[in-house]
Amino acid sequence: MAFFRxxxxxxxDPVCLEKGAHDIFDTLxxxxxxxxxxxxxxxxxxxxxxxxxxxxxxxxxxxxxxHYVNLTPADIPYMVEEHFLxxxxxxxxxxxxxxxxxxxxxxxPKPKEIRIVLRNSLGKIDPLNIEDYIAEDGYAALAKILSxxxxxxxxxxxxxxxxxxxxxxxxxxxxxxxxxxxxxxDEKYLICNADEGDPGAFMNxxxxxxxxxxxxxxxxxxxxxxxxxxxxxxxxxxxxxxxRTLKVAIEQAREFGLLGQNILGSDFSFELEVRMGAGAxxxxxxxxxxxxxEGQRGQPRPRPPFPAVKGLWGKPTNINNVxxxxxxxxxxxxxxxxxxxxxxxxxxxxxxxxxAGDVKNTGLIEVPxxxxxxxxxxxxxxxxxxxxxxxAIQTGGPMGGCIPASQVDLPVDxxxxxxxxxxxxxxxLVVMDEDTCMVDIARFFMDFIQDESCGKCVPCRIGxxxxxxxxxxxCDGKGEDGDIERLEALCYEVGTASxxxxxxxxxxxxxxxxxHFRDEYEAHIYEKRCPAKTCxxxxxxxxxxxxxxGCTVCARNCPVNAISGERRLAHHIDPDICIRCGICAQxxxxxxxxxx
Amino acid sequence: MTVGTIxxxxxxxxxxxxxxxHGATRDELxxxxxxxxxxxxxxxxxxxxxxxxxxxxxxxxxxxxxxFYSMLSTQPRGRHVIKFCESAPCHVQGGREVWLAxxxxxxxxxxxxxxxxxxxxxxxxxxxxxxxxPVILVDEDIYLxxxxxxxxxxLAKYK
Numbered sequence: 001m002a003f004f005r006x007x008x009x010x011x012x013d014p015v016c017l018e019k020g021a022h023d024i025f026d027t028l029x030x031x032x033x034x035x036x037x038x039x040x041x042x043x044x045x046x047x048x049x050x051x052x053x054x055x056x057x058x059x060x061x062x063x064x065x066x067h068y069v070n071l072t073p074a075d076i077p078y079m080v081e082e083h084f085l086x087x088x089x090x091x092x093x094x095x096x097x098x099x100x101x102x103x104x105x106x107x108x109p110k111p112k113e114i115r116i117v118l119r120n121s122l123g124k125i126d127p128l129n130i131e132d133y134i135a136e137d138g139y140a141a142l143a144k145i146l147s148x149x150x151x152x153x154x155x156x157x158x159x160x161x162x163x164x165x166x167x168x169x170x171x172x173x174x175x176x177x178x179x180x181x182x183x184x185x186d187e188k189y190l191i192c193n194a195d196e197g198d199p200g201a202f203m204n205x206x207x208x209x210x211x212x213x214x215x216x217x218x219x220x221x222x223x224x225x226x227x228x229x230x231x232x233x234x235x236x237x238x239x240x241x242x243x244r245t246l247k248v249a250i251e252q253a254r255e256f257g258l259l260g261q262n263i264l265g266s267d268f269s270f271e272l273e274v275r276m277g278a279g280a281x282x283x284x285x286x287x288x289x290x291x292x293x294e295g296q297r298g299q300p301r302p303r304p305p306f307p308a309v310k311g312l313w314g315k316p317t318n319i320n321n322v323x324x325x326x327x328x329x330x331x332x333x334x335x336x337x338x339x340x341x342x343x344x345x346x347x348x349x350x351x352x353x354x355x356a357g358d359v360k361n362t363g364l365i366e367v368p369x370x371x372x373x374x375x376x377x378x379x380x381x382x383x384x385x386x387x388x389x390x391x392a393i394q395t396g397g398p399m400g401g402c403i404p405a406s407q408v409d410l411p412v413d414x415x416x417x418x419x420x421x422x423x424x425x426x427x428x429l430v431v432m433d434e435d436t437c438m439v440d441i442a443r444f445f446m447d448f449i450q451d452e453s454c455g456k457c458v459p460c461r462i463g464x465x466x467x468x469x470x471x472x473x474x475c476d477g478k479g480e481d482g483d484i485e486r487l488e489a490l491c492y493e494v495g496t497a498s499x500x501x502x503x504x505x506x507x508x509x510x511x512x513x514x515x516h517f518r519d520e521y522e523a524h525i526y527e528k529r530c531p532a533k534t535c536x537x538x539x540x541x542x543x544x545x546x547x548x549x550g551c552t553v554c555a556r557n558c559p560v561n562a563i564s565g566e567r568r569l570a571h572h573i574d575p576d577i578c579i580r581c582g583i584c585a586q587x588x589x590x591x592x593x594x595x596x
Numbered sequence: 597m598t599v600g601t602i603x604x605x606x607x608x609x610x611x612x613x614x615x616x617x618h619g620a621t622r623d624e625l626x627x628x629x630x631x632x633x634x635x636x637x638x639x640x641x642x643x644x645x646x647x648x649x650x651x652x653x654x655x656x657x658x659x660x661x662x663x664f665y666s667m668l669s670t671q672p673r674g675r676h677v678i679k680f681c682e683s684a685p686c687h688v689q690g691g692r693e694v695w696l697a698x699x700x701x702x703x704x705x706x707x708x709x710x711x712x713x714x715x716x717x718x719x720x721x722x723x724x725x726x727x728x729x730p731v732i733l734v735d736e737d738i739y740l741x742x743x744x745x746x747x748x749x750x751l752a753k754y755k
Contacts, residue, residue: 104727199683202724237630237667238723240736278630278665281721295625296657297664356685356726363727430684444684452721454664 003111004042006084009123012045015052020073024057025121027073031080043085047126050095055541058095063108071360105206106364107201110380114342116350117203117326118366119213127245130252133213136359139258141332142217146266149332151181153334154225158328160336162348167193167284167321168425168501170347170414173403176318179308180226183316190228190270191293192219193321194235194242196286198397199448203352203364204322208235208242211326212249212428216272218325220258221332223270226318231270234289236277246274247346257258272594281452281580285500286319299456300500321350321426347413351427357394358385369413373403376412377431388433391532392516394441396425398448399505401512402438421512424506437534438517439524443471445509453502460503463494467510477537479525484514533595536580540596545570547592554584554593601607601672604642611646612636620650625661629668637677638669666721674709674716676754678702679733683722686729690743694730697744701751 010025023451025043032038050062055069066089068079075093082088085554106122109115125132133139145154159174180188192215196204208215219231235243250272253259261269282288285299290312292298311317327349331339340348347369353376356362360382367376373393377383384390395412401422403410410416414424450464467490470483489540491507498504514521523529530538543554543563548570555563555571562578565571573584573593585593611708614631618624625647632643639662648655662668679697704710704717725731732750739750 196719196724199722200685200726201722205724238720262634274625274631278626279667279721280665292626293623295622299664349597354726357688448683515753 003109004040006041006064007062007108007122008041008043009046009049009054009062010043011047011049011052011058011060013048013052013056016048016056017059017305019052021057021058023073024059024076025072027076028059028080031077032084035080035085037080037084038347038540044124046124047129047132049123055095060123062103064089065103067095067232069095090553104225104363105202108526110365112371112375112379113366114368115366116330117207117214117323118350118364119330120214121206121209121364125210125211125264127210128248130213130249130256133211137333138213138329139217139256141329142220142258143264144332145221146264146268151225151227152465152560154221154332154535155181157336158225158331160348161339162336162343163324163327163331163339164347164414165320166323166327166351166426168423173320176308176320177222177225180316180318181230181304183309185316188226188228188316189312189317190223190226190231190574191286191317192231192233192325193284193289193319194233194239194246195289196239196322196426197236197281197284198426198428200356200430201352201354201397201426202390203427205239205242206364207322207326207352208239209245212242212246213253213404214329215246215322216249216253216259217339218328219272220253220263220270221328222318222320222325226316228318229270231272232293232312233272233291234273234277234283235274235282238278243274243276250274280454281501282454282502285502286502289319290317290336297454299454300502302499323427344411344413346415351412351424353429355381355429355431357431358388358436359383359431360385367412370398370411372411374408376429379532383433384431384433388435390431391434391436392432392438394430394432394509395428396423396505396508397428397510398445399423399502400425400428401508402432402516403512404440404516419514422506423508432497435532435534437475437530437532438513439471439474439530440532440534442509442513443468443475446471447504449502449506449509453506457498457503458495459494460506463490464503466490467494467506471510474521474524475530475535475537477524477528477535479521481525483525484518484521484553487514513532539580539583540575541573541578541580541584542596543571543573544592544594547590549590549592551589553587553589557583557587559583597679602636602638602640602643604640607636607640607642608646610644612650613648615647620652622651622653625651625653625658626665629658629662629665633668637673637675638671640672641670644670656659672709672713676714676735677716677718679720681721681723681725681729681731681733682719683726685722685726686731689729691730692730693744694742694747698732698749701747 012021028043050058057071058069060067079090082090155174163173164170259272277283280298283292286301287299288300295463307317343349350366350368352366355365365380390405391402394402403420403422417424445466450468453460453464455461491511495504495507520531524533534541550568560577562574563571613629618628642656648658702715706719709716723731730742732739732742
């Protein structure tokens with residue numbers, strides 16, 4: 001894929017066009033050509049950026065997020081020279097307020113990225129205008145399958161592409177569709193799982209808010225393939241904006257004859273509705289999700305029967321998540337071979353991740369499978385914040401696992417992550433530096449899991465609680481000999497005797513940290529020491545006598561008066577009074593306070 | 597939003613209206629419950645009773661659904677509900693300080709309602725605005741990049 005260092009998005013909404021946006025566009029291309037920048041900077045058309053009446057014609061430059069307004073063709077040569085050759089922002093062409101609008105969620109693609117799912121997510125199209133999506137080849141795939149392909153051919157194409165479910169389990173999508181198609185019954189349902197509940201993961205929200213039609217189109221194609229007449233998007237109530245955008249998208253698709261009776265004049269009919277959750281993490285699990293749509297408690301049920309055979313209202317049902325559907329139209333348009341050429345032998349295509357934690361560039365990324373964790377953390381993420389050392393990478397959300405820094409060259413695909421004791425999950429990727437306590441991390445995730453356990457399976461309901469108690473005890477310095485073994489035994493029981501992914505995955509954060517960081521557990525239990533100096537019960541703040549100048553700042557700021565000492569003489573912290581709040585270390589101007 | 601408990605005939609009337617609006621079928625139960633919860637601030641027992649009659653399903657099943665989801669409440673709540681995002685990304689971006697300051701200013705702990713019925717304080721799971729944490733949600737208004745010193749200004753907007 002060609003890589004551009006900058007993107008210029010020229011607004012071409014009707015008002016800007018009337019005011020001469022096309023002249024701006026052409027002049028830009030001429031000028032970039034003259035300066036030899038045409039291979040480095042891409043010029044794209046976009047819908048409205050600012051208010052076209054007062055600001056048009058206008059354009060946006062990424063990655064800087066600079067918004068130039070009220071342009072005339074005469075402004076362009078100067079702007080190109082200053083901004084793109086000399087790297088200086090042209091102040092007189094900026095909008096009055098909010099001079100720089102930086103998108104904190106998605107940056108322009110880095111060299112190692114390939115954007116398929118996020119292709120339209122960077123303000124390239126107006127999500128509330130279906131025509132924008134159509135202009136980017138939107139619904140061309142739908143037209144193609146309705147006019148040229150049988151449902152079996154569609155399934156074949158998806159099978160050959162190697163697309164696997166992006167919701168976490170990674171089941172081959174084509175196979176899932178085949179099961180649903182072959183299941184007996186005339187009435188079939190299609191569901192999009194938009195219940196993205198993993199903390200810190202917001203890939204699906206971004207896609208729904210910036211490019212909802214890619215999901216709608218993917219769903220219509222899937223419905224045609226399996227023979228479904230009714231579809232639901234189940235979106236969590238925490239995402240009101242995504243629900244709003246999606247509803248507008250569905251309404252517009254209906255007006256354009258892309259949903260409803262006889263789509264595009266064919267015999268195929270399909271209706272789509274949005275259903276909102278009401279706050280339950282476990283509803284991301286497919287059987288719990290269906291129970292919720294049916295108006296019940298969102299509790300999972302045993303599988304088999306799988307949803308493809310007996311799903312919503314007991315009818316054959318196909319469930320995929322947002323990202324899976326967002327890939328479908330591109331596969332139909334560009335062919336299965338194109339998709340299968342991206343990625344590894346076992347995992348085809350790309351995966352979006354929400355990169356978070358102690359890494360310099362956080363936000364959404366999309367990389368081909370097979371990209372190594374090192375490339376993600378250092379080439380795309382820009383390395384560890386404050387130039388500290390990498391300790392571990394946590395993938396797969398709360399039920400995922402931690403991969404130690406020693407395995408940073410691991411290629412990211414379904415198989416490699418599972419073998420390393422973690423999972424792909426929906427795409428959370430948290431980078432942790434040397435100051436992170438792995439026992440504390442396990443405790444944090446177990447706290448989340450036990451809170452979200454729906455309570456149906458006893459091993460999950462009670463087992464996660466017991467595990468949390470043990471982990472909390474260890475962090476509090478009250479760990480006992482045998483606690484690690486007790487955790488391992490509980491992990492086995494909870495993992496094997498729970499119905500759904502929440503309970504089955506609950507052991508991952510514990511087992512993976514024990515596997516790779518057993519010495520930290522042992523240090524907590526036997527030496528009553530937290531190697532990362534994080535667990536408050538196990539650390540002491542100590543004043544280094546030869547560094548302390550006796551300035552009294554620490555003593556004056558201590559909330560519990562634990563610090564004593566004469567002015568100009570070294571001070572002392574009483575460990576029995578100290579509450580380990582760390583304020584003294586923050587206020588000390590001489591770095592005289594050490595954590596031991 | 598509302599003050600204190602709801603008169604039983606009002607609860608029934610609202611429940612009846614909402615059921616008619618959505619269509620009184622089983623699959624509309626969660627949307628119906630969410631709607632009543634939004635209008636009345638919580639789900640009074642009389643409303644659940646009315647839903648059971650309208651949808652022709654046992655009361656136990658209505659209560660079973662109503663008590664399962666964290667966004668539905670069977671207890672009266674304050675006029676304004678403040679939800680604080682308790683997930684990790686917000687936590688590490690200064691969320692802990694905001695949470696402490698919030699509890700301190702309102703003199704409430706999680707799940708409590710103030711004696712004057714002005715506030716209910718709750719935590720919520722991830723709102724997906726992780727690039728702009730810490731995040732709080734007051735009724736339906738979302739506040740991003742919140743710092744402890746902004747809190748009094750935000751709270752003053754809600755009477």
